[in-house]
Amino acid sequence: MTANEATPDTRARRSAAACAATRTLHRSPLHIPLTERFSALAAAAPGIVGADEASDVYGDGVVATLEERVARLLGKEAAVFFPTGTMAQQVALRCWAGRTGNATVALHPRAHPELHEGDAFTAVSGLRTVHPTDEPRLPTADEVRDFPEPFGALMLELPLRDAGFVLPTWQELEAVVEAAREREAVVHIDGARLWECTPHFGRPLTEIAGLADTVYVSFYKSLEGLSGAALAGPHTLVEEARVWLHRYGGRLFQQFPTAVSALLGLERVLPRLPDYVAHARVVAQALHEGFTAAGVAWSRVHPQRPHTHQLQVWLPYASDVLEEAALGQAEETKTFLFGRWFADGPPGLSVTEVTVTEEGLGWTADDVREAVAEFVRRLPR
Template identity: 60%
Template sequence: MANEHSTPIDPASRRFAALRGAERLLSGPRPRSVAERLAELSGEAGHAAYDLDGRPDVYCDGIVAALEQSVAGLLGMEAAAFFPTGTMAQQVALRCWTERTGNPLVAMHPLAHPEVHERHAYAQLSGLRSVWPTQEPRLPNADEVEGCAEPFGTLMLELPLRDAGFVLPSWEELTDAVAAARERDAVVHFDGARLWETTAHFGRTLPEIADLADSVYVSFYKTLGGVSGAAVAGPAEFVAQAKAWRHRYGGQLWQQWPAALAALIGLEQELPRLDAYVAHAKVVAKALAAVPGSRVHPGVPQTHQFQYWLPYAADALNETTLRQAEETRQALFSGWRAAPVPGHSFTEITVAAPALEWSPEEIEDALGQFLKMLR
């Protein structure tokens, strides 16, 4: 119990210690310290991903160029450009297409990442405007793209649409929406921050999915466990243009080898495991949904991530999550937020390697314990 002379515990530090100290985690990878991340980069995984005896990169050559070539190959694109952040990558991609089409209007979803999480950088930095073909909690369909009232030059589709619950269209719906954009002489850009885990749902390879778009953005830390960074892939001429804007936006750093090496490790180790994560997400979701009053969204996860809703306040759920981790060394959840429905909160479940160890019965037992502690 803290007294008047004790130092308050930083909430982020408490969460890190609780989850890192847990023997079993259901959602997300185990948090790692700075020392652990350095050991990973310099250890066996790093040596398997890249020649660590070579020189560091200088202004995006060396290991960064190798990563770019690897990503282009994985997506079946002519070229790729590395960016230190996804926000920068998205803005550059949209800006480049605007320069080529002469049209500053971008069709996107109101829950798309540039609308919700990037402080409207596309408008503030590049003078672009957005139009919403639909406000439904899903990606726009072909009829909505075709019937959009304004003549957009670029259609941006986020695959999956994270803030709607990591939802995806069917393959037919996706191809029809892309075709509708082409009929309007628009280019198509995929916000594929989490594109890596969509192959099981679509039943297609990464090159087949990427081939639908004129350009694709991918992230290296959201699914692959990297330190940071992203890439934009597309035609060689377009990528050369993107690299010019990368320099102008301050993204051509002197050295970025830690982020590039972590990305290569993720492509080497995590990418082959994603189908197993996606399959087990369905098992995890079914076990969690057994609680009366709970909600899994979508009902059957389409990737290895989904939303889980409970009818309790977020503060109480967050405190119980940490208490369970600290007292039992089992952690089911990460952070909780208030849901749009009054009296409910939700968390995002990420099924990664630690979750594969959990059986449905073990999940139900731990969840029962969680709810008992909560009440």
């Protein structure tokens, strides 16, 4: 997704409109006042950690508790907490490069490290990347099996966010992992949003993560934590990763607010994700129906049946036109339907991402269609 920059004025308007909205499909933590977030975390902490539990120091205490919880959830021997997923994945793949003797990583060209991390794999960690496919989906088993040069690791982003939060079928995922094994490559899952993949696959987290040698998960993208990530895998690799965590500057003195917020997400948000996914499918259908009924010449809701609780909406207008319509609707009606729009693809085509969480569960299909009609009314005809 092209990262066209919004002006400071647009960002301020969007933030103010989101904070003031009385109806939204998803209320981002970024739009909750700072003091309210502090208070909520402090109020919830006694239910997550012991009242007299000591604070963490360099990764012990509540951070170690979080690591043990993640390892159990993913069915891995061990896990290590990282301040960022960017760091976690660099460390994981450079550790694997040392073990396999091959620093080449096969991944999708729209995977997060390729689009959003400033070429960190190459510039910082000495890794080289190759692309088995450039189709807007994960690679197939044949594309992995027949790729013309060797690679040490196959990295699979589940779901592939910039292609529309898309996932393969379970059978396709098994096949692509087997193809990598045939090539004696390790498999690493970029699971920043892995938590919400279980409804699509119809499998528990342990079984999904069990296909890979290592898995990275995020605590803020779906679980509404403050920040942070974890890398899970074999005990020996995790212990090596701890060494590199220190070398990369990620061994922080104290991290208890982040760790508590992550545990809170695992306790309260994780069990709700299947409900969000189910309702995202209702919302997606209603969005499609709403644009059709409003007479928009062309629109695309992608995927038509979302694989997770997130999806894309594409419209044939410039991004600034769509931004103004969305902001006008939010400011005047207090209904925040769409957030930021991005220019992507051919000129005049723009895309936005839609996320359905707790606030969205209260929307009926009729509510969505009515909001779409109000949004379209603000577009030039």
